[in-house]
């Protein structure tokens with residue numbers, strides 16, 4: 001593994017949903033202003049599917065979809081916390097909620113994303 005990368009653990013409040021992933025030790029996060037991210041104060045860390053491993057049973061996860069249905073919002077069926085999900089912006093990656101990571105990586109930068117105007121703003125975060 002890349003020496004600048006480390007393994008991290010994340011999950012929901014009740015720990016029924018747990019996952020591990022590898023990531024750089026200093027990361028860029030995305031803060032989105034859309035009507036689903038803003039109320040949750042969700043801080044996005046984009047992690048390629050290949051660097052992510054779900055440790056718990058998929059049966060503990062509830063999926064919520066709306067609009068184009070390209071995003072899959074995952075919630076713990078028990079405690080309701082959204083610790084990661086499949087974003088519409090990065091179809092080959094998951095977005096992990098930075099606030100759901102145990103001993104999280106350091107923050108290099110927080111990029112503001114105008115998710116309320118998704119199509120217009122997509123280029124701002126495409127290559128993160």
Ligand SMILES: [Zn+2]
Nearest residue numbers: 012014076079
């Ligand atoms: Zn839970």
